[in-house]
Amino acid sequence: MATPQEPFAEAVGEAVQTAVMSVRLAMAIADAVRRHQQRQKNGAEEELSASEQAKADAQKAMKGVLPPDISMALMADADWPQMAQQLMALKQAGADLEQLLPRVGEIAVTVRDQVAANQSRVAKEGTGEWERMLRETLPAGPVREAILSSPTWPDIAATMAKLDESGIDVRQILAAAHDEGLGVDQAVAKVLAAGQVPTMSRDALLSYGPLSDGIDIPRNLDLDDRARALNQLSISPQENARYARMLKEALPEHAREADLAVTAKQWPLVAARMAKMESEQLPLALHLAGLRKDTSWAQGPGSQVGSRLVQATNHVLRHPPGEAPPAVRPAVSTAAARSQSSTVGPSKAQAVKGAASAEPGVAAYRQQSGPSARQGRAR
Template identity: 65%
Template sequence: MTTPTPEGDPFAAAAEAVQTSVLAWRLVMAVADAVRRQQQRRQKGKEEGLPPAEQAVSEAAAEVTKLVPTDISTALMAGADWPQMAQQLVALRRAGVDLGEFLPRVGDIAVTVRDAVAENAARMAREGTGEWERMLRETLPAGPVREAILASPTWPDIAATMARLDERGVDVRQVLAAAHNEGVGVDQAVARVLAADATPAASRDAVVSYGPLTTGLDLPKDLDLGDRVRALRQLAISPAENERYTRWVREAMPQRGREADLLVNARQWPLVAARMAQMEKNGKPVREHLAQLMKDTSWEDGPRPQIGSRLVQAANDALRRPLGDATASRVKVNTTAARATSTTVGPTRPRAAEGAARAEGGIAPHRRESAPAPRRGRSR
């Protein structure tokens, strides 16, 4: 908590507003530096260290003085952590970021925060990082910036900064959104210097997961289902949420603990968990949908080694199927689609397929919600 400014003292109020804008600056710089480090680790296997503090201060001071409003630049360079921020700025420039474009944009963010503090009364601080993690997931789209923030060892410090900004009347979501845009720019600039694509190709997991399993989900291009912890983080599923969804599955499948474990331990479980998180956020009864797994047990039919994969499809179908729908599960083989994607059998109606493709306008399959396939009753 900061000391309240004397009532009616405009100079003290202005100083408080400037100091808060410096906090916003630190938040943006922490995000940018986290993205730079991760991009270098991903492409080179290691991150480049920070330049010597004395040299960085000399190089960065002229740029900050020239490109940042005077009151904010003065406060920045008077702070005890200015040498570290100067090192981060120089490291960004050496990584390929144009400070002539970056600094004015960060300066605009700081000015917005400064003005917001001057106009808003301080509010009570909120404790802990859980609330800020939820805000981060709700505000930022899945991708390298959000992953870099949550994976950064400085995440607790970032969350504390967000709490202090909120305490002083700042719209933290707006600052986060602006910081995200700068983080994307940093990610792309560093990637260009490392001879990487600014928009990397989709990973194999992202490609093979396209379809009903990911329809409507915010799927990151670099999805890595081989790393369970990272995949859950990429899909914005916290450990507590994953534990809760696991428990719900076991509750929905009483006396079927082995099958429930096969579902939860399946490679594509994070996608099922993401579907449950989306439904929970939208206020839908997730557990009631999961109960449909035991009303239609067609997932039992077939080779035992593939039951985990069938359960993933059945769970996704149960979550998407309207409650009270007594028809059989749609976890069936679509023979038309199988023929159309086969490497040995060509599509039965190529011209119709081409026309449909043109009509779709190139929309990614997992972003397009298709009409439900006709259902067929089960027969024994």
């Protein structure tokens, strides 16, 4: 049974994690500018400093800049070693950290307080349950993402509560409004793109196959933005952290490899599969134990171990516990490569896949033109 303090603690934690995302974004932008300048001037980027030394130096530079809650969450984040290297590279390139870091700190505090205030208002009005209904009723995509990220979300949730009190079927209204929202999204996109119809994102196109088989992938999936990708796939920061922890617990002797898998670009797809399985009450831990049975993912170039572990994790999740066959790592297939190409439209890609029937386990991308009932997904 949840104590009265648990929802409050969860809300505070989410506000802090959102603040950490804002710090990561600010650092990534600053680092991109540094890299661009060095390429323009020297024709190449300067190498990053050693990770352990960078972490120590960055921690010293950050001392007193951020509030303790944001600072602790930032340094516990899986991306902290890379961020520390970026920070030290900025210093070596001539950036004044004494000027930069306080401004980044102000951004983080503002974001944290805004998120906390928004969550506090929702909780006070008793409308927190409506986010769960929204995620269960509407498919992942631009409409749901727009609603949940809107500053007017508390007002929308309050309206849903009032309709429910009046005996109105809120789910039915949401389903109908979703179709209207798609129409608005497409109309606005046409104007912004000078008449061009929005196309499938490259990440969504490249996610064809075992990684996307059976899970709901939005057409505009953006794996380059970790926070946005998780939101598009309906994975909260708390859920993502829990799934990452489950992977580490399944591989106690491979903590470093598990960290690399969690930070890999395609990890959100694995997290989405774990969420779906959890909603279906499937034994995730038993599935993940299969990674210890077949450790072929550990063989190969160290730079690719995170990606291999992502593929291996997806492999054991898609088979009954203990029954996953040894992972097959085939040579590159020209037909499969062509079907993954961003220059091939969805219908053509699926046609190529149909022709390449020798490749097992590759499923066509599941499109959803309207809302579908999602059963058992609790939040």
